[in-house]
Amino acid sequence: MKQVPFKGIISYPITPFDKQEKVDIPLFKTQVERLVAAGSHGIAPLGSTGVLPYLTDAEKEAVTEAAIEQVAGRVPVLVGVSNLTTERTIYHAQFAEKAGATAIMIIPMSYWKLTDDEIVKHYDAVASKINVPIMAYNNPAIGGVDMSPALLKRLLEIPNVTMIKESTGDVQRMHFLKRELGEEVAFYNGSNPLALAAFAAGATGWCTAASNLIPGLNIGLYNAIQQNDLKSAQSIFLKQIDLLRFIVATGLPRSIKAGLELIGVEGGELRRPLQALSTTETAQLESILKGLGLV
Amino acid sequence: MKQVPFKGIISYPITPFDKQEKVDIPLFKTQVERLVAAGSHGIAPLGSTGVLPYLTDAEKEAVTEAAIEQVAGRVPVLVGVSNLTTERTIYHAQFAEKAGATAIMIIPMSYWKLTDDEIVKHYDAVASKINVPIMAYNNPAIGGVDMSPALLKRLLEIPNVTMIKESTGDVQRMHFLKRELGEEVAFYNGSNPLALAAFAAGATGWCTAASNLIPGLNIGLYNAIQQNDLKSAQSIFLKQIDLLRFIVATGLPRSIKAGLELIGVEGGELRRPLQALSTTETAQLESILKGLGLV
Amino acid sequence: MKQVPFKGIISYPITPFDKQEKVDIPLFKTQVERLVAAGSHGIAPLGSTGVLPYLTDAEKEAVTEAAIEQVAGRVPVLVGVSNLTTERTIYHAQFAEKAGATAIMIIPMSYWKLTDDEIVKHYDAVASKINVPIMAYNNPAIGGVDMSPALLKRLLEIPNVTMIKESTGDVQRMHFLKRELGEEVAFYNGSNPLALAAFAAGATGWCTAASNLIPGLNIGLYNAIQQNDLKSAQSIFLKQIDLLRFIVATGLPRSIKAGLELIGVEGGELRRPLQALSTTETAQLESILKGLGLV
Amino acid sequence: MKQVPFKGIISYPITPFDKQEKVDIPLFKTQVERLVAAGSHGIAPLGSTGVLPYLTDAEKEAVTEAAIEQVAGRVPVLVGVSNLTTERTIYHAQFAEKAGATAIMIIPMSYWKLTDDEIVKHYDAVASKINVPIMAYNNPAIGGVDMSPALLKRLLEIPNVTMIKESTGDVQRMHFLKRELGEEVAFYNGSNPLALAAFAAGATGWCTAASNLIPGLNIGLYNAIQQNDLKSAQSIFLKQIDLLRFIVATGLPRSIKAGLELIGVEGGELRRPLQALSTTETAQLESILKGLGLV
Numbered sequence A, B, C, D: 001m002k003q004v005p006f007k008g009i010i011s012y013p014i015t016p017f018d019k020q021e022k023v024d025i026p027l028f029k030t031q032v033e034r035l036v037a038a039g040s041h042g043i044a045p046l047g048s049t050g051v052l053p054y055l056t057d058a059e060k061e062a063v064t065e066a067a068i069e070q071v072a073g074r075v076p077v078l079v080g081v082s083n084l085t086t087e088r089t090i091y092h093a094q095f096a097e098k099a100g101a102t103a104i105m106i107i108p109m110s111y112w113k114l115t116d117d118e119i120v121k122h123y124d125a126v127a128s129k130i131n132v133p134i135m136a137y138n139n140p141a142i143g144g145v146d147m148s149p150a151l152l153k154r155l156l157e158i159p160n161v162t163m164i165k166e167s168t169g170d171v172q173r174m175h176f177l178k179r180e181l182g183e184e185v186a187f188y189n190g191s192n193p194l195a196l197a198a199f200a201a202g203a204t205g206w207c208t209a210a211s212n213l214i215p216g217l218n219i220g221l222y223n224a225i226q227q228n229d230l231k232s233a234q235s236i237f238l239k240q241i242d243l244l245r246f247i248v249a250t251g252l253p254r255s256i257k258a259g260l261e262l263i264g265v266e267g268g269e270l271r272r273p274l275q276a277l278s279t280t281e282t283a284q285l286e287s288i289l290k291g292l293g294l295v
Helices: A025-037 A057-071 A086-099 A116-127 A149-155 A171-184 A192-200 A215-226 A230-250 A252-262 A279-291 B025-037 B057-071 B086-099 B116-127 B149-155 B171-184 B192-200 B215-226 B230-250 B252-262 B279-291 C025-037 C057-071 C086-099 C116-127 C149-155 C171-184 C192-200 C215-226 C230-250 C252-262 C279-291 D025-037 D057-071 D086-099 D116-127 D149-155 D171-184 D192-200 D215-226 D230-250 D252-262 D279-291
Strands: A008-011 A078-080 A103-106 A134-138 A161-166 A186-189 A205-208 B008-011 B078-080 B103-106 B134-138 B161-166 B186-189 B205-208 C008-011 C078-080 C103-106 C134-138 C161-166 C186-189 C205-208 D008-011 D078-080 D103-106 D134-138 D161-166 D186-189 D205-208
Touching (some): A008 A215, A025 A057, A086 A103, A086 A116, A116 A134, A116 A149, A134 A149, A161 A171, A171 A186, A171 A192, A192 A230, A192 B171, A192 B230, A205 A215, A230 B171, A252 A279, B025 B057, B086 B103, B086 B116, B134 B149, B149 B161, B149 B171, B161 B171, B171 B192, B186 B192, B192 B205, B192 B215, B192 B230, C008 C215, C025 C057, C057 C078, C057 C086, C086 C103, C116 C134, C116 C149, C171 C186, C171 C192, C171 D192, C171 D230, C192 C230, C192 D171, C192 D192, C205 C215, C215 C230, C230 C279, C230 D171, C230 D192, C230 D230, C252 C279, D008 D215, D025 D057, D057 D086, D086 D103, D116 D134, D116 D149, D149 D161, D161 D171, D186 D192, D192 D215
Parallel strands (some): A008 A205, A103 A134, A134 A161, A161 A186, A186 A205, B078 B103, B134 B161, B161 B186, B186 B205, C008 C205, C078 C103, D008 D205, D103 D134, D134 D161
16 A cells, blocks of 8 residues: 555645735744644645745745644644746755655646646656655646546556545546545545535545634544445535635635634735735625634 | 425436337337336436437327336336427427326427526426426536526426436536525436435435446445445445446447347337447447446 | 539528417518528528527428528528438438528537537438538537537538538638638638638638628628728628627527517517517617617 | 837747756847847747746846847847736836836736736736836636636726737637727737737737747738738638647647757757657657748
C-alpha cells in the first residue's frame, strides 16, 4: 500500500492580510489553531483558499513555516506548492519538505494548456527531488487544465504521487478511479457540494474550507460514513448543502473571511483584486448561518 | 403526500422490430415478461429506450396496450406519451389512461427551445385532461431543453405532476430537489452511471434499461440502500458501473438489443437510422458481460 | 461542378395556423408570395421556421404543394423533408420530388445521438431513392447532433448531396469547407448573426427567415458582397444585426409571426406548445423595427 | 476620439531561453528586429506568446527594456503587464510607462473567478497610476475569465482604457462592440483563425504571433482589407488558415519556436513545463510551411 497520510476532514485555512495587504502571520496562526482544535484530521495551508498564487515566494515560506509550527505534529500538514514553472515548483516543494510538511499538493497550473506529457514530466521532475508524498490536484476551474482519469492513472505510477484530489464535481471520475485502481488509490474530494456523493463513492477524505465555519457538520458527515450509516449521512449533509454551495459560488477566500466575521471571529483583509462580499451576498450568508444556529 | 405509485427499479423495455422494421408485439411482450419476472418494481414502455418518437401513433397505441396486458397489474406501468405538440401529447396521455396506465411520463421535447412558460402551459394542458399522475422527465441530451430546478418546482405545483425523473447526471439537482421540497417530492434517477450517488441523495427509484441485462445487480443496489448498508451498495454498484457506462455511451436501444443477443435472448431488429453495434463495440460489450459471468 | 441550384437569399416562410391550430394554407400562400415579390432568390418551405416536425404527414404534403404552386417556377424551391426515421424521410423526399421541388433539405434529426455511420447511411438511403439535389443541414441546436467537417466531407461524396447548410454559428467550419473542398462545395449560412462573416468566408447563400421582415437589407448585403464592396457590406450588416439577433434569441416562428403583425401583415396563429411573444419581447421587437423605419 | 496608437499587424515575439532556462536577451532582440524589419505595424512583448507569467519580475523588466530599445521608436510598442494581484500589475504598468512603452495590455488573470466589480476596480486602480493608454484583453482560455461585452463597455469608460483585444474567437462580440460603441471603439482581434471575419467586422488590428513566420501573408490580408478588396482578402486568408490553426492548437510559444527553426532562424529554448513539439507535430508544421514555400 502506498503512503497515504491523510483521511477525513482536511481543513484549508485562508491567508489573512492586514490593512496594508501584507500577510498577517499571527492571525493566520490563530485561524490554524481553531481548525486543529475543532477536530480537523489534517491542515492544508497554501491551497486555493489560501490564495497561493497571490503570494510572493517569501510570503509562501512564512505561511508554510507558521502552519507547521502551529500544528506542531498534532495532525498531518499538506502544503500547496503549485507554480506555473517547473523550476519554481521544485523550489517550493523542497522548502516545504525541509520545513516539515507531511505531504505536498500540486495542481498543474496552466497558462498555455499543457499536454499530458508536459504534465507528467512536471510532476516527475518535482517528485524526483523530494521524499514526501504528493497529492495530485485536479481542478480545471482553478488550474485551467482538466486531467483525465487516464492521465491521473499515469501520474500515480510516479512512486511518491500517492493521492488524488478531485475537484471537477463529477462523481464519475471517482467511480473510475475506484474501479480502475481499487484499494491502491486514495482519492479526496475537493468539490464541497459533492461531499456526500464522493464519500458514497469511496473517497478517503474531504478537502474543505467549510470547516472554518461548520467543522461539526463536516466531521459529522465523515463519522456517519465511517459508521456505514447512509441515512444519517444524508440528513447531516442536507443541513450543510446551502452553505457549501454558497462558499463555492462566491469564492472561498471571500466567503470564509465574511463568514468568520459573521460568527465573531477575526477574518483579516483580502488582497486585491479580491473584494469583500457585497451587502447582498453578506446578507445571504448571514441568513444561512442563522439557519444553522451560528449567528 | 402526493400520489407516487413508483419506487425501486423501474425497467424500460426496448421496442423490438422485425426484419421489415415493423414493431414485433409478441417479442415485445416476451421481453416485458422477462422484466417483470426478474423482480422489477415497475415497467415503463415507450421511453427513450423504446424509441418512442420513432413510432407512429398506431404503433404507440399497440405497444401501450401490449405492455399493460402483459404486466397484468403485477407491478405499476409508466407509459411515455411525450410528443412535440401539446395536442398530440394530450391525445396519447388520454389513450394511456384509458388503456390502464398507472401513470404517464412526459419530457418536453423541444425543437425550438421552449420557454419556461411554454413548458408549464404544455404540462398544464395535458394534466388538466387526465387523472393519472405524471412524471416530469428532465433530460437535455434527449429532449433538447434543460428544465432548471426552479422550473421543476413550478411543474410540481400542478396537482397531478407528482414525480420528477432527473437524467442530467448532475447529483446537485437531486440535492436541490430534496432540500427545497423535502418529503413532498419523489425524484427518480434516469442517469445510469449516477445510480449510487442518486440513491445516496435520496432518490425514490431508478429508471433503467440495464435491468434487461443485469436485473439482479440493479435490484441488489436498491436493496442495500433500503437496508442503509452503504458499503454493500458501493460494492454492488462498482460491479455494474462498466456496463452502465457502456449502454449509455453506445445508446440504450442499440446496446440492450446487442446485450440480449449476447446472453441468448432474442433482441429483434432496430429501426433505421439506428444500426447495430459495430464489431468492436460488440466485443467490448461481450467482454463486460463475461466479467459479470453472463456469457 | 456539382448541381447547385441555389444562391443569394433563400427565404424561409413560417407555417401559419388558424384559431383551431390547423394549417392555414391560403395565408401561407400569401406569405410565400410576399417573399418571392420581395426579390428572394429561393424559397424554402418546411424548415425549422416552418415548424416542420410539428406537422402531420398530410400537412407537410399540403404545404409542399402550396409552396411549389405559388412560386410557380419563378425561383427555385427547397423543401425540408427531415424526419427521425429513415423510412419516413425517404417518403417525404419522394413526395417533394414528385411535387416539383428543386431540391430537398435534410437535417439528421437525432433523438438518440446518431453515429457518423448511421448518418451517412441515412443520407445514402434517401439519396438513392431520388434524383433532385440534397442540401445537408448541420444545426446541433435544432437537430441534436453536430456533424463534423469531416463527416460533411463524407456526405458530399454521395452524388446528389451537393450543398451544405451550416448553422453552428462557427465561421471556422466554413473556412474548413472552403479550404478542403475548394470550388467543388457550395455552403450556405443558416446562422443569421453570422451572415457577414459567412459571406466573407465565401458562402454561396444565406438561408434566412429575416427576409419575411427585412428583405431589402438581406438582399442588399448579398449585393454588396457580389460587388466585392466590403465596406458597404459591413455597413448594411450592422443595420440589421439587432433584428437578426432578436429573431434567433426568441425563436424564428414566434418572432417572425410577431414581426409580421407589427408591420401590418397577417401572421396567423402558432401551434402549441409555442406561445406568442411576451409583452416585453414584443416591445423590444417593435423598438428594433422602429429603428429600421418599418413601424 | 480616444487615443489609439495601434493598427494593422501587431506582432508578438516569443521569449527565448538558453539551455539553463534563463531568458536570452540578445536572441530576443534579434527576433524583435526581424518582426520590425518584416513590416509589423507594432510590437507586443510579454504577451501570452512571450510566456509573461512564467517570468520573474526582473526578467519582465529586462524584456520590456530590450524590446523598447530594439524597436527604437520605429513602430509603437505594447507591453503586457498582467498580474494576478492589483499591486503587482500597477508596479509593472508603471515600469513599462517609465521605460517608454507606447501602451500597455492587461488581461484580468483570474485564479478565483473575479466579479465584474473586482475587474473594473482592478483596471481602474492601474489606470489611475499611469498616463499611457491601456488595451483591455479578453481571453477566457488564457485568463480564466470571460469579460462580457457589457463589462468591456464599462471598462471603456475608464479614460485611458481605449482599446479592446478580443480573443474569444466569437465574431459576435466584435459586432456588438462595433454596434454599441461605433467609431469610439478600437477593437483588435487576438484569435488567429478569426482574422478574416474580424477584419470584415471592422477590427482595427490583428494581434498575432504568426508574423514570426508569415509576416507577408499577415500584412497582405490587412492591405487587402484596407483596399476594400474582399475577394483578395479571402484568397490570401485561405492560404494562411492551416498555419494559423496549427499554431493555436499546439500553443504559440511551442509552435513559433519550432517554426522559426524549421525556416532556419534561431528559436532558443522553452522554459518547463513547456516542452518542444513532438516529432509528429513538427512534421505537420513542416508540411504546412512547405506548402507555403517557406522550407
